[in-house]
Amino acid sequence: MKIPIEKLIPKYENHLYAVAFGICRNRCDAEDVVQEVFLKYYTGEKDFESEEHIRAWLLRVTVNLARDKVKSFWNRNKVEWEGYMDSVPFENPQDRDLFEAVMGLPEKYRIVLHLFYYEDYSVQEIARILKKKENTVKSCLYRGRGLLKARLKEEWGND
Amino acid sequence: MTNRDFYHRTFSKLQTSRDYLAEVKGMKEKRKARLPKAAVAAIIAVAASVGTSGLCYAADVGNIQRQVQLWVRGDQTDAVMDFNSTDGTYTVSYQNTDGTTTEISGGGVQINADGTETPISQEDALDDLNMPEVVTNDDGTYSLYYEGQSMDITNLFDDSGYCYVEMKDADSGKTIYVTAGKDGSVATGENRYQIPEKDFSTTGK
Known part of the structure; x- marks a missing residue:
């Protein structure tokens, strides 16, 4: 099974963003990661057993891509979360x-x-x-x- | 309030505002359209053999439906291709071993050297479909597939997220030089590796 991308994005975008932000600690990087995850889902041919399978796959790919992002040359030592915190409406x-x-x-x-x-x-x-x-x-x-x-x-x- | 409720309340305030749907759909088209010409040349023999063996007939105005054979994760698979010559888009469907059907849509315009755009041809679309493919596996590893060949490339990526591997074209026996990205992008060259952001781009920059 596969959920249409039009339904998948609104349901999971903030969840994936929160996971990605937790790793990247940077808004732009986290959003780039989420976009890449959705692109992989949209262009991939993987067939899923259930929505729970999809959710776990989305989270796993998000974690892996976010880790890659943090490890990449341009992102080392780039931390932005302190400034970003002021824009979050806690x-x-x-x-x-x-x-x-x-x-x-x-x-x-x-x-x-x-x-x-x-x-x-x-x-x-x-x-x-x-x-x-x-x-x-x-x-x-x-x-x-x-x-x-x-x-x-x-x-x-x-x- | 439990720790879980506390955590939920805090992190539910993280909201993204990007229009992912438009971006993802747009990026898919760009990736299809930005394949370097070297890649097309490298596998043209494969496409030609596929093309001559297919059964062609007009299914609709502007659309051509055709039976083709594709490499799907190392297996040659019968598929039906519906190609729209007006806008260069296509839909390909094939049956999986478990009886389910997979449908792939793609194509669109090709960006020329002078910046103009033209719809891709059906042969370009077949080339596109038979390009090497990067697959992210369930366990987070990466595999590269090309025709009947497969390779675990998980540990080959550099800091930029690209790896460079040689594969063989089955028909010609020639070496093709594959540049594969963790983001699923692939570029091939006949004589050398394609260099990201120099020879090709996946970001539109």
Whole structure:
């Protein structure tokens, strides 16, 4: 099965953008990545088993392309997220604190935390998407949470 | 409020404003139209053999429907091509081994050296379809397919996202020099590798 691109884009563009931004920490790069993901979907011949399969594929390709983007020569050391933060309409200061804390984490923790807390994937599913061992994902999640707790203190719960 | 709700509330404020639909559709046409001529020359023998073996008939005004054979991930596959000579667009459909049908649309205009645009010919469209293909696999690796050949190119990319590999044209036995991008772009040359942003562009810049 394949969802028409006209329906796919409105449904997933902000999700993919959030994932890509979490890795690139740069608006333009994140948007370029999302565009490339949709182009791969649109021009590719891959047949999917279900919408869940499509969603996982979109997220995996987004993560891979965003990582490539960050590693490329022109993007090394280019970080823009602090300035971008001022343009995001956060509801309250705690949200801004969380955003800042997440963006300050190492990339491997940002990716896992985002897939867990925003995309609602389980550890097992994240391991499958990222092609990593479950224990590695668990470890990233544990350490990432610990770093957020240390930074945000009581703003970040114990659940 | 749970941590998950907190996280959702925060990151749901990240919104993109790009018109991806228009950009993606536009880029697909540009990629089809920006294949370097060297690439066409490199595989013209393949296209010619495909063309003479096909059955041609007029299906509609301006449209020609034709049976062709395409290389699909290393397998030669029977397909039906519907080509519109007025605007250079085409649709190709073929049946997969699991019984499902794949349909590919493409074509459009070719940008000439003087900047003018002309609809591509049916032979150009066949060349286009039989170009080497970069496929992103489920596990994030990349494969390059050309005719019956396939190659894992995951670890061959440079920092710019391109890799350079030699492949053989099955009919002529000649070497073709393939430049493959992680973004799916491909350019080939008969005598040397095509250099991104020098010999060809995938961004329209």
